[in-house]
Amino acid sequence: MTQDQLKQAVAQAAIDVILPRLDKTSIIGVGTGSTANFFIDLLAQHKMAFDGAVASSEATAQRLKSHGIPVYDLNSVSDLEFYVDGADESNERLELIKGGGAALTREKIVAAVARTFICIADESKLVPLLGTFPLPVEVIPMARSHVARQLVKLGGDPVYREGVLTDNGNIILDVYNLQIDSPVKLEEQINAIVGVVTNGLFAARPADLLLLGTRDGVKRLGA
Numbered sequence: 160m161t162q163d164q165l166k167q168a169v170a171q172a173a174i175d176v177i178l179p180r181l182d183k184t185s186i187i188g189v190g191t192g193s194t195a196n197f198f199i200d201l202l203a204q205h206k207m208a209f210d211g212a213v214a215s216s217e218a219t220a221q222r223l224k225s226h227g228i229p230v231y232d233l234n235s236v237s238d239l240e241f242y243v244d245g246a247d248e249s250n251e252r253l254e255l256i257k258g259g260g261a262a263l264t265r266e267k268i269v270a271a272v273a274r275t276f277i278c279i280a281d282e283s284k285l286v287p288l289l290g291t292f293p294l295p296v297e298v299i300p301m302a303r304s305h306v307a308r309q310l311v312k313l314g315g316d317p318v319y320r321e322g323v324l325t326d327n328g329n330i331i332l333d334v335y336n337l338q339i340d341s342p343v344k345l346e347e348q349i350n351a352i353v354g355v356v357t358n359g360l361f362a363a364r365p366a367d368l369l370l371l372g373t374r375d376g377v378k379r380l381g382a
């Protein structure tokens with residue numbers, strides 16, 4: 160099975176989880192990236208079963224709209240039962256690293272609002288310890304050097320992601336070589352640096368359910 164087939168299988172598994180719980184008033188939070196794109200394309204086949212979606216990025220909003228799925232502003236939504244998104248890494252506690260696609264801030268906001276965060280990923284994303292994937296940090300552009308110096312004090316090696324501006328007009332620092340044995344603490348420490356918008360650790364609010372695509376089928380971890 161190819162990695163894309165594994166991604167498609169977990170996207171379908173997420174549809175199978177949410178579909179019985181949707182009605183014509185339901186709005187679904189939708190993430191960003193190649194796995195989320197498989198989910199969007201499958202979700203489009205059921206667009207009569209729900210009202211619309213909230214998007215975690217402009218790219219996702221465009222893809223949803225291209226399928227004729229209405230996209231709502233999060234501020235106009237009072238209830239979001241599900242958020243479905245991929246990840247760059249997950250540990251067994253469903254703490255994640257996200258932001259490989261630079262959408263981490265909006266992803267974290269939608270995840271915070273949703274009652275159930277379903278993470279969909281192929282088996283390569285499950286790791287014993289977070290941090291092999293460099294941790295993305297969204298930073299206000301004028302604070303770039305200051306934040307980089309503080310990240311070095313935390314033991315990391317920040318690298319400016321050349322040519323990338325987030326949907327919020329900010330830059331990304333990818334932090335290599337961090338020792339992430341306490342994800343909740345490190346998430347807080349990095350977010351406390353002035354100039355940081357947020358970082359890609361999803362530990363204070365981990366996923367509720369991880370659907371992991373493996374060659375032996377889709378495995379469920381969590382709820």
Ligand SMILES: O=C(CO)[C@H](O)[C@H](O)COP(=O)(O)O
Pocket residue numbers: 190191192193194195244245246247256257258259260261262263266
């Ligand atoms: O956090 C993300 C985007 O900011 C994505 O969920 C993450 O990068 C995984 O992407 P993919 O499904 O393409 O492997």
